[in-house]
Amino acid sequence: MITLDEIKKISKLSRIEFDDQELKEIQSEFRAILNTIDRLNELDTEGVEPTYRPPLDVEELREDIVKPSLDREKILQNAPEHEDGAFKAPTIVE
Amino acid sequence: MIYLAVIGLEVHTELKTNTKIFCSCKNEFNLEPNINCCPVCVGMPGALPALNKKAVEYAIKAGLALNCEINTLTRWERKNYFYPDLPKAYQVSQAEAPVCLGGYMEIETQNGPKKIRINHIHLEEDAGKLIHSEYGGSLVDYNRGGVPLIEIVTEPDLSSADETLVFLENLRALLKYIGVSDCRMEQGSLRCDVNVSLRKEGEPLGIRTEMKNLASFKAVHRAITYEINRQTEILNSGGEIIQETRRWDDQKGRSYSMRAKEDAQDYRYFPETDLPPVKISSEFVRQVKETLPLLPKERAQKYVEEYNLPQYDAQILTSEITIADFFDECVALFDNPKMISNWIMTDVMRKIKEHQTEDIVLPINAKNFTKMLKLHQDNVINQPAAKTLFEHMWHQDSKTDPEQLIQKLNLVQISDEGELENILKEIIQNNPAAADDVRGGNKKAIAFFVGQVMKATKGKANPKTVNELIQKLL
Ligand SMILES: [Zn+2]
Numbered sequence: 001m002i003t004l005d006e007i008k009k010i011s012k013l014s015r016i017e018f019d020d021q022e023l024k025e026i027q028s029e030f031r032a033i034l035n036t037i038d039r040l041n042e043l044d045t046e047g048v049e050p051t052y053r054p055p056l057d058v059e060e061l062r063e064d065i066v067k068p069s070l071d072r073e074k075i076l077q078n079a080p081e082h083e084d085g086a087f088k089a090p091t092i093v094e
Numbered sequence: 095m096i097y098l099a100v101i102g103l104e105v106h107t108e109l110k111t112n113t114k115i116f117c118s119c120k121n122e123f124n125l126e127p128n129i130n131c132c133p134v135c136v137g138m139p140g141a142l143p144a145l146n147k148k149a150v151e152y153a154i155k156a157g158l159a160l161n162c163e164i165n166t167l168t169r170w171e172r173k174n175y176f177y178p179d180l181p182k183a184y185q186v187s188q189a190e191a192p193v194c195l196g197g198y199m200e201i202e203t204q205n206g207p208k209k210i211r212i213n214h215i216h217l218e219e220d221a222g223k224l225i226h227s228e229y230g231g232s233l234v235d236y237n238r239g240g241v242p243l244i245e246i247v248t249e250p251d252l253s254s255a256d257e258t259l260v261f262l263e264n265l266r267a268l269l270k271y272i273g274v275s276d277c278r279m280e281q282g283s284l285r286c287d288v289n290v291s292l293r294k295e296g297e298p299l300g301i302r303t304e305m306k307n308l309a310s311f312k313a314v315h316r317a318i319t320y321e322i323n324r325q326t327e328i329l330n331s332g333g334e335i336i337q338e339t340r341r342w343d344d345q346k347g348r349s350y351s352m353r354a355k356e357d358a359q360d361y362r363y364f365p366e367t368d369l370p371p372v373k374i375s376s377e378f379v380r381q382v383k384e385t386l387p388l389l390p391k392e393r394a395q396k397y398v399e400e401y402n403l404p405q406y407d408a409q410i411l412t413s414e415i416t417i418a419d420f421f422d423e424c425v426a427l428f429d430n431p432k433m434i435s436n437w438i439m440t441d442v443m444r445k446i447k448e449h450q451t452e453d454i455v456l457p458i459n460a461k462n463f464t465k466m467l468k469l470h471q472d473n474v475i476n477q478p479a480a481k482t483l484f485e486h487m488w489h490q491d492s493k494t495d496p497e498q499l500i501q502k503l504n505l506v507q508i509s510d511e512g513e514l515e516n517i518l519k520e521i522i523q524n525n526p527a528a529a530d531d532v533r534g535g536n537k538k539a540i541a542f543f544v545g546q547v548m549k550a551t552k553g554k555a556n557p558k559t560v561n562e563l564i565q566k567l568l
Binding site for chain 2: 009052053054055057058065069072075084088089091092
């Protein structure tokens with residue numbers, strides 16, 4: 001069962017703001033999703049190695065050869081703001 | 095109350111591959127912002143990463159040099175946090191199945207050799223760089239974003255700031271030795287986080303704190319000393335240590351709690367399904383092992399056995415690969431390892447210390463250096479002249495053949511008996527009292543005459559010939 005506090009924590013970590021009404025809606029949707037996923041726990045996976053996708057042999061990996069990068073103009077094209085060839089972000093306070 | 099310090103490290107080193115870890119953009123330092131970037135390393139939607147084989151190879155190489163076990167199947171996870179230097183809002187890293195497991199490095203301590211255990215080594219991508227804009231806001235440069243990193247995580251086996259420094263220096267030398275990283279702290283290619291906790295003898299580990307923003311080995315040393323004192327004071331006054339991350343301020347010489355970041359500590363690792371796990375065969379590991387050079391300890395042993403050098407000398411010569419390679423080059427050109435070693439240990443090392451830089455740069459080459467040594471060995475130049483020539487070669491002219499240089503600098507030793515005899519005769523004539531002293535067996539008076547001849551010849555006289563002449567004439 002997911003609590004309202006957990007929802008708040010996740011929304012904070014995800015930088016998504018909800019008002020109280022939205023939080024309640026999200027909570028019930030979240031429950032429904034988790035219940036669906038929980039059905040997977042009914043499967044017996046005893047002794048089965050976790051597999052996310054088939055592995056690749058190390059020999060098949062990309063060779064270390066430089067290829068041209070993208071033009072900086074293109075890299076910055078969709079940035080809301082840029083300055084001196086760099087992306088511009090709000091000041092970060094540590 | 096006396097507490098024992100318990101210190102563990104997380105050392106990040108950038109690998110010197112040609113390309114980044116997940117794309118074919120160039121891996122290089124210090125350029126115009128955002129020119130080595132592509133959709134993968136700036137995190138554009140839909141871009142897919144392709145793992146660099148060399149990065150895996152280098153991680154394995156580091157693991158082998160640190161006596162680790164290499165995982166046969168290595169996997170990738172996303173580490174989630176929001177920060178502008180991280181374009182995807184997650185860093186691709188490894189948590190469950192890193193490339194290397196276990197391992198250790200042995201260091202010399204006051205109480206003899208000590209094994210510092212390595213917990214694991216994992217691969218990950220570096221983040222971009224933030225620069226403050228003079229017009230406000232932060233400027234983000236992703237050239238460094240996606241540069242391959244290894245993170246070497248030790249067990250908390252270190253017990254003092256001094257010991258930590260020795261470990262780091264050894265580790266840095268080793269990584270440079272095997273050629274996987276430049277380990278330049280000033281360029282950020284080697285970074286280090288430190289965990290410190292205190293405990294009483296025989297008691298379990300205390301609460302630890304983590305220190306960040308350590309930009310030099312000196313800062314690491316200072317920060318550990320500061321933290322040990324801080325925790326000791328808290329415990330002695332009956333307080334409790336809070337588990338936290340602290341930021342070191344090297345200018346102020348103190349650390350600050352980074353409370354603001356505590357909420358964000360939950361990294362919510364989950365599998366990176368854009369990257370398949372990688373199978374590492376024992377055959378591949380064997381091939382990587384073959385590319386490992388002789389490591390410092392083995393190389394020092396070789397010097398002791400083959401060249402009869404003292405253990406201490408061999409250790410100094412092999413502590414930095416640049417020096418060891420220079421020594422080997424010299425020995426190949428000039429068969430007098432003892433003489434080469436003596437000169438490197440004294441004059442070359444002194445010069446290196448004078449211009450202390452992070453990377454050792456030798457302005458002289460082995461060819462001319464050994465030519466100089468040979469000229470000295472063959473008595474063409476004497477000791478003071480050899481030192482003068484060395485200074486000149488180091489600071490002014492390392493290109494010209496030393497044989498030409500000694501002519502130009504007028505350093506050739508005078509061994510001609512006739513010439514030296516004439517000079518000596520004149521000195522004897524001008525110093526009859528001293529001459530009588532020599533005849534009376536006064537050793538000091540002999541030194542006086544040697545000194546006078548040296549002065550007259552501007553230090554170029556062959557001291558052996560001069561001594562023989564004094565015996566003959568007096
Ligand atoms: Zn790229």
